[in-house]
Amino acid sequence: MAVSITTIFYPGPVFVFPIVSGSVPLVNEILHSLNQSKANVLYTLPATIEEIYKNHPEEIKTLLKLKFINYAGAALSSQIGEQLVQSGVNIQSAYGSTETGILMRTSIENSSNIPWNAMKLSIPESDIKWIDRSDFLDDAKELVIKKGAPTLSNIKGNIEDGGYRIGDLFLETPKGSGFYLLLGRDDDTIIHSTGEKTNPIPIEDTIRLNQFVKQVVVVGFNRPFNCILIELNYENIKMTPFLNVTKSIFDSIHQANNDCPSHSRIFDEMVYILPLEGKQYLKVEIELKEEINMLYDNFENAKLISNNKSFSNNQWNEYSVKSIILDSLKSAIGDSFSLTDNDEVSFFSIGLDFLSATKLRAILQKQFPVINLPHDVILKYNTFQSLTQYLIKELSKINSTQSQNTEDNYKAKLQALKNKVNSYIQKYSATDKFPPVGNFNKINGIVNGKSGETVLITGVTGSLGSFILRDLLNNPNILKVYCLVRASNENHGWSRLKDSFEQRHLDTSLLSKERIIILPSDLGDSKFGQTEKIYSKPVQEVTQIYHVAWRLDFNSKIETFERDSIAGTVHLLMLAREAYTHHQNVHFNFTSSISTTIRSKTNVKEDEIPHDVSNAMLNGYGLSKFITENVCAEWSRKIGFKLDIHRVGQVCGDSVSGVWNTREYISLMIKGAQIMKIMPNSHSSNLTWIPVDVASQSIVDISLSVPFVNDGDYVRVNHILNPKHVTWNEILKSLQQSGIDFKIVSNKEWLNTLLNTPEYQNVDKNPVAALSGFFEKAMSESLDKHEPLFETQKSLSRSLALSNCQKIDAKLIKLYVNHWKNISFLDS
Structure with missing residues (x-):
């Protein structure tokens, strides 16, 4: 209705097609009418614009004669819109809903750094609020109309405070510009069984640009990854060799893969081209359920035939197996990964991710059909050396008639694990191998003008970290707190911290910008992603460091924990060293876990660092904590700062409100x-x-109130x-x-x-x-x-x-x- 009213008051010739129920004007009719009439404005559907672009490119000159084109009812492909705007076509649109009316419009005065389809609010900013939706995409926001806003009229709100949550997601582009791109509806999102989320619309839009594609649907709800169903454009493929058609379509799919998050990519094996039957599918996932299940079954159970080279059973050796792994890795992630000569480098550090690990496992299963590869095989053996050894060992079992002694086998594995753990401890305990990351010679004086503590803490958006921060802020002796937060910017960090406090019913009034400094950080970087100037501030001021953040993952191997967890701790120890060098008053608190000694055959004593790997939980989580306890102790003893290791057991909900993750x-x-x-x-x-509130208060009690009694060993x-x-x-x-x-x-x-x-x-x-x-x-x-x-x-x-x-x-x-x-x- 909003478009119709606009046309009535437009000062110029307007051509309006009579809409008959069940009938939409054909594109040929629209183009003919535009050429015959003197109309200089076209109001139409996005599908009409897309069809003109794809199938009638010679008619773009007709669109150039128009003062503007206004579309509504759905989103126009961003790629097609960009091409038309670059060609000089003026495309306008508005955003709104039946309940709210028009809320945003595109602007004809967009500068070069603002996308053609970005929109500005057409209602007062005071009538709306934004909800952070970084769970969908970094910096994404959901629009909410506030209760009492005139645009709501008599519409009843649909959230607790009386506001109206529309369900559409936006991204401010560029940041701070006041222009927003519509990302899509929240309920369009595909949620995978892994917890990852896919927005199918950009993927479908890119592939739909292909001249041979009539329609495309991405499917993947409650599946580990996506598949795609394609309906061909029969008119366009009639005179084209089918191999050319499929190559063109797969080129479009690969282009879409380049532009989407890694977990949303479409494998070539997960593409299903519908038969040319002319059948209309209304509910794709129901009507094509059998075909979809077949795609996933064939992929996950390796029923497809592989054309890669293979070897006979008696040819399996380190060279042949490694050759197969290399070829399979290239097939899984492409040729662009950064291969090194180091066979112990994790695949995940050279380009592999969870999704491509799934594909790598499927490819290897085809190459080695005599072995039943576990679904987590790549997580467990993610280096050339470990995977090659595993495959050779499994292959040797096929022809071997000798039974292996289980105890000897366990001891051999355990010894190999001990060697690996000890190599990590030696690597990260060598303090001289980690030089200062800046020049701090000009830092002078004691920590603060006032007496009190300045804190640096990680993990504040997690359960235990939130409560530790709460207890620190309740202590008047705490002057300032630096919070290292995984966030895209400072505002995002504040939003995550406030959300964490609200979810746990903690007092958000404690979150004062006078006492808290949010540093959006990457623990895997030696300066946490900060400039030397910003990094030097905590070096100069910090007296207490609380390292709480850790990857919560009981399935992965040690390698997965190295960058952000083990090396991340060393980067904090480096900061502690620099701070201690200048004011000799640093206390490092590492939140560890009973998993470091959970398999001990005797009582586990306090104040003792673990040395027997066999006593730890033998997974990446337990071993990474074991390694880090030893590394922290070495740094403390070499540098001289105080160290408290807090081994925490099973943490449950708090004892006041009962909030439990x-x-x-x-x-x-x-x-x-x-x-x-x-x-x-x-x-x-x-x-x-x-209870988490008792655990947090215990850690704060010990770190702030209990002096060390042993001279020389802190x-x-x-x-x-x-x-x-x-x-x-x-x-x-x-x-x-x-x-x-x-x-x-x-x-x-x-x-x-x-x-x-x-x-x-x-x-x-x-x-x-x-x-x-x-x-x-x-x-x-x-x-x-x-x-x-x-x-x-x-x-x-x-x-x-x-x-x-x-x-x-x-x-x-x-x-x-x-x-x-x-x-x-x-x-x-």
Whole structure:
């Protein structure tokens, strides 16, 4: 209606087609009418413009005669619009909805750095607010019309504060310009089983530009990656060899891949070209369900025939296997990866990502059909050396009739792992190999004019980090806090921090810009991505460093943790060294984990650094923490600054509001209990779960209030565990008393039900399925598992909050369950 009213008041000839129900004017009719009439403005649909561009390029001259073209009803392909604007066609559009009317318009006065389709608000800024949607795309925003805005008229709001959430996502381009690009609708987003998200619209738009493509649909909901369905334009392919058609289409797909996030790419094997039947498909994912399932089944189970070179079974050697791996890697990620001579370099550092790792595994499965490759094989063996050795070993088993001694095999693996861990410790403990990253000779004087502490902290948008920051800010002795936050800019960092506090019901009034400095950071960079001038400020001022951030991943190998976690810690230790050099008053706090010693056969003592790798959890997470504890201790002893290592056990929700992260494995198990109606009967004999607010206060207590007593050795190890133990059976009874209905079964029955029931493997319906591999491994190892006692006497004497920690009883479990119900994680 808005377009129709505009045409009435337009001062000039306007040609309007009569719209008959079920009939839309053909493009030929529109072009003929424009050439015959004196109309100089065209109001039309984006599809009309796209068809003129693709199939009638000679008629672009007709569009150039118009004062402007105005389209509405859908988005115009950004590539086609850009080409037309570059050719001199004036394209205008407006954005709005039935409920709100016109909210934005394009501007005919756009400067060269503003995209042709960027729009400015046509209503007062005070009538709207933006919601940060960086979960969709960095710096993305969702538009909300405030309650009482005139444009809402009598429309009732659809969110709690009375505002109206439209559901469309925007990106301010350029930043600060006030111009916004429409990204698409939130409900257009494809959510993959991996948790990644794809916006299909730009991909489809790029491929739809191809002259041989009539229609295209990206499919991938609840799948690990996308596939694509293509309907051919029969008129355009009639006179073209089919090989030329397919090459052209795949060129367009590859172009779309170049422009989209890596997890959204389309593999060549995941393209399905529909038969030329002229059939109309209304619900693609339902009507073509069989074809879609076939695509995924063929890819994941390696049913396609490979044309790559292969070798006979007796030719398998290091050279032949490595040759196959190299060719397969090129097929998975292209020829542009930066190959090195170092066979121990992780594939993930030379261009591989999760999606291409999936493809690499599928290609290798075709090359080595006699081996049943695990789905996480590339995560476990992600270097040429480790993958080659693994494949040779598995191939040798095929022809080998000799049984291998399991114990000897385990010892050999463990020794190899010890060697790898020790090499990491030696590499990152060599302080002289990590020189200063700037010239700080001019830094003078003591830390602050006032007496008090200046803090640098990581991980403040996570659960434990948020509470540690809260407890620090509640301490009047804390003068300033530098927060290293993974964010695109300072505003994004503030937004993430405030969201974290709000989600956990923490007091946001503490977040004062007078005390907090947000530094958008990359821990993998030696200066965290900062300029030398900015980096020098914390060097000059910081007295307490709290390193809380860590990759929460129980499936990946050590290599995955090296850059951001292990090396990231060393970069913080470098800053501590520079600060200590200038004011000798630095205290480093590393938040570690009981996973560093969880397999110990004896009691685990406090204030002792672990040295036996076999006592650690033998995955990337546990071993990376083990390595880093040792590295921190070496740096502390060589440089002289104080070090507290805080080994934290299972952290549960806080004891006041009951907020508990829904992505942790315990939370997911409890959600699974509602779905599957069962829970395993054996988890751990003694649980030391600790509320997150108690854990945070304990760490702050120890770091700020307890002096070191040993002269010459400023290294302490604290055990942040609940001194009041409970059993798993007590937890299960408390859950049942809180209204969760389930039957208690054996671990084996619970695991079999989870793994072998198709509906329970649907991550969307049963989120615990995402951790199937973790539970499968954990429960197989738990049969002979010895649970060590972690001594806590020293830690309890250092923190009143820890010694007074309450038991995880039925009252606290009910608090957690009620919170999960309130946020709709659990069904009421």
